[in-house]
Amino acid sequence: MSAGTYTPRPGAAPLPRMIAAQTALETRMLLRNGEQLLLTVIIPTLLLVLFSAVDIVDTGAGESVDFLAPGILALAVMSTAFTGQAIATGFERRYGVLKRLGASPLPRWALMTAKTLSVLVTEVLQIVLLTAIAFALGWSPEGNPLSVLLLLVLGTAAFSGLGLLMAGTLKAEATLAAANLVFLLLLVGGGVIVPLEKFPDAVQSVLGLLPVSALSEGLRDVLQHGASMPWAQAGILAVWAVLGLGAAAKFFRWE
Numbered sequence: 001m002s003a004g005t006y007t008p009r010p011g012a013a014p015l016p017r018m019i020a021a022q023t024a025l026e027t028r029m030l031l032r033n034g035e036q037l038l039l040t041v042i043i044p045t046l047l048l049v050l051f052s053a054v055d056i057v058d059t060g061a062g063e064s065v066d067f068l069a070p071g072i073l074a075l076a077v078m079s080t081a082f083t084g085q086a087i088a089t090g091f092e093r094r095y096g097v098l099k100r101l102g103a104s105p106l107p108r109w110a111l112m113t114a115k116t117l118s119v120l121v122t123e124v125l126q127i128v129l130l131t132a133i134a135f136a137l138g139w140s141p142e143g144n145p146l147s148v149l150l151l152l153v154l155g156t157a158a159f160s161g162l163g164l165l166m167a168g169t170l171k172a173e174a175t176l177a178a179a180n181l182v183f184l185l186l187l188v189g190g191g192v193i194v195p196l197e198k199f200p201d202a203v204q205s206v207l208g209l210l211p212v213s214a215l216s217e218g219l220r221d222v223l224q225h226g227a228s229m230p231w232a233q234a235g236i237l238a239v240w241a242v243l244g245l246g247a248a249a250k251f252f253r254w255e
Contacts, residue, residue, distance in 0.1 A: 018106045019114050026118035030084065039079040039183070040126055045133060047193065048072045052137045057194055062224075069134040069141070070219035071192035076126040077152060078212050081119050081159035083183045089115070089167035090175035098254050108254070116160055123156060143222035147229045151222070154237035155215040161244025162211070168252030191216040211240045 013021075030036050051057060052065040059067035092098050101111055131139075167175050188194065190212035196204050207213050218233030 019110050022106060022114035023117040026115055027121050030118060030122055036084045039084050040122060044072050044076045044130060048130060048133055051193055063138055065134055065137045065139045066224050069139045070223045071216040072130055073127060073219055074212055074215040075192045076130060077123055077155045078159050080122050081156045082163040083179045085119055085160060086163035086167045086179040087176050090172040093167060094172035119160060141223040142226035144228060147222045151215060151218045151234060154234060154241055158211045158237050158240035158244055161241055161248050164248040164252060165244055168248060186212045209236060211237060
């Protein structure tokens, strides 16, 4: 029997190719899921259009869209990296998908890398869509794009860690309920649509420490007020990212 009998050559594919294939699969699954599209695309788009067109909330001086667009971008990051990822991963864990993938040639850390890359791909699509809609509504952003990119990356890391922690420790049904509840609570109290200044002084300092508040306010400082880099908000996001990812790595259960 010659050496070339087996074609293609048996064995695992190179690691970068496996990660790329898993990332593409995760992205397709995410975009085909109706509930995920509702969270990641439809709700942020409707909120941006509605609150920009109708004077429901007092957003201060200037155009409403200038205040709302940064907050909606933060909401989009949260909906994908936290809510969507927590729910999808929680049910994959329940049905044994993660256990089977963990036994494949794809290392577990590479699987989590693929999930993170899938989140980033989805976020790029979200940001492009929401930015185009915001421009159509008259948005006039300012500031340094690199500062915006750094805030978005830190926000993604923070929400991703928290989402994986929830999915890896709670039952799938509990994850579904808790992730949606947290999404609604942070939508209302995270400075996304309602300015933090509208809340009582005693509550503002606590709400400002939430990751979605830090991301919303940081993006607003850059895009609305032209700040160079809001280091305080970046620091809050970095702390959440370290704590969330660290806890997820330690307590995540594959079964």
